[in-house]
Amino acid sequence: MSVPDSRSGGRRTVHVPVMLREVLQSLSLQPGLWVVDGTVGAGGHSQRILPMIQPGGHLIGLDRDATMLARAEQVVSGENVTLKQTSYSELDAVLDELNHPQVDRVLLDLGLSSDQLADDERGFGFQTEAPLDMRFDARQGESVQELLRRISVEDLTQLLQDFGDESQARRLAEAILWQRDQRQMNTASDLRTCIESVLGSRHKGSHPGTRIFQALRIAVNRELEHLEHFLDDVLPRRLSVGGVAAIITFHSIEDRMVKQAFRDASRWEMLTRKPLVPSPSEVRLNPRCRSAKLRVVRRNP
Ligand SMILES: C[S@@+](CC[C@H](N)C(=O)[O-])C[C@H]1O[C@@H](n2cnc3c(N)ncnc32)[C@H](O)[C@@H]1O
Structure with missing residues (x-):
């Protein structure tokens, strides 16, 4: 905070x-x-x-x-x-x-x-309970929550590979979209929990959420x-x-x-x-x- x-x-x-x-x-x-x-x-x-x-x-x-x-x-x-x-x-x-x-x-x-990372209302940081938004300019484009609502598992896999350099992108994409379908993918904390369930909480010294949140942020802000x-x-x-x-x-x-x-x-x-x-x-x-x-x-x- x-x-x-x-x-x-x-x-x-x-x-x-x-x-x-x-x-x-x-x-x-x-x-x-x-x-x-x-x-x-x-x-x-x-x-x-x-x-x-x-x-x-x-x-x-x-x-x-x-x-x-x-x-x-x-x-x-x-x-x-x-x-x-x-x-x-x-x-x-x-x-x-x-x-x-x-x-x-x-x-x-x-x-x-x-x-921005420390802002507990914007969803940039995976330590917060904020809604998954991550737009720099809230007047433009779609939030991460909106992106996840419409994206296919193939496109999300590609996004996580390209922008997040994620080797387990398909598994993670499936888990995220499964959780979305249960209506349980609304906050930064929901996403962090899902990432940890697939990738664990540490990878090469840093939390895998750092890369995954960065990938989604890069996508929604183009x-x-x-x-x-x-x-x-x-x-x-x-x-x-x-x-x-x-x-x-x-x-x-x-x-x-x-x-x-x-x-x-x-x-x-x-x-x-x-x-x-x-x-x-x-x-x-x-x-x-x-x-x-x-x-x-x-x-x-
Ligand atoms: C790393 S911070 C800059 C910090 C700044 N140099 C300082 O020392 O205070 C990056 C900033 O770029 C802004 N930003 C990201 N993409 C942008 C864009 N396409 N045009 C203008 N600002 C952008 C973000 O909102 C954020 O405030």
């Missing part, structure tokens, strides 16, 4: 920004730059970026989750800041509205914030589609020549997509030949960052 906090009018942020030092160094920030933080979250990275681009700079913070934007607003605000509830893949519309065609730096820190559109179509047009983009991923499919997109030498100069990863001491302090990979490129002329 997160802790109520009068300063934020809600709950205190528990999220710790990942690879903060590496991100700030990679972005080579200086006064006057326009920076997009496409996954602003609680503003952990942005609150350090904003002072480094003043005077004259502008920070655009985007997030699909209104709750996260409200948190970001507590730490980054003012006339040099634009915060908007939208996907980073909709950056075209944001820049058109600001009448500013290109930006100098882009940061994406993909996936889920610890604040996370790979947003990333693909951004990498192929939006970023190459909206980042200025000489501009720098830094992307942190937490899933092997996402990292592969970023790596492949950044291989295009006609567009990008790779600034990280191998991805940067968190230091052992960062992983010790914040174990959730252990799968993070940071790739950085500069836009070629």
Whole structure:
């Protein structure tokens, strides 16, 4: 559970920004730059970026989750800041509205914030009794509960294999849908119990629910589609020549997509030949960052 906090009018942020030092160094920030933080979250990275681009700079913070934007607003605000509830893949519309065609730096820190995970009403965390929702933007798309209501065992098996890397995907899919048919698949806790009954409660040092919940979250939020559109179509047009983009991923499919997109030498100069990863001491302090990979490129002329 997160802790109520009068300063934020809600709950205190528990999220710790990942690879903060590496991100700030990679972005080579200086006064006057326009920076997009496409996954602003609680503003952990942005609150350090904003002072480094003043005077004259502008920070655009985007997030699909209104709750996260409200948190970001507590730490980054003012006339040099634009915060908007939208996907980073909709950056075209944001820049058109600001009448500013290109930006100098882009940061994406993909996936889920610890604040969302700790939210006991959204179903992201398998430790909660919340309804199985997991949408970043509750105004769009279907919840995990709705997905599970209509999905076939074949499609669920495929989803668990592709996004969850689950070797027992068929068995797990059958168990989940059996429980659904008994009308007993409504909450995060129902799903966790089902996962544990098939896979046990520990696998290679972590709970298998971590991967399975992540797979369902990626599916309902169409996370790979947003990333693909951004990498192929939006970023190459909206980042200025000489501009720098830094992307942190937490899933092997996402990292592969970023790596492949950044291989295009006609567009990008790779600034990280191998991805940067968190230091052992960062992983010790914040174990959730252990799968993070940071790739950085500069836009070629
Ligand atoms: C790992 S958190 C970012 C944390 C942030 N860097 C910080 O330090 O506070 C990822 C955030 O991205 C948001 N998100 C996920 N997909 C998104 C998308 N397509 N567009 C915008 N935000 C997205 C999530 O709602 C979440 O708040």
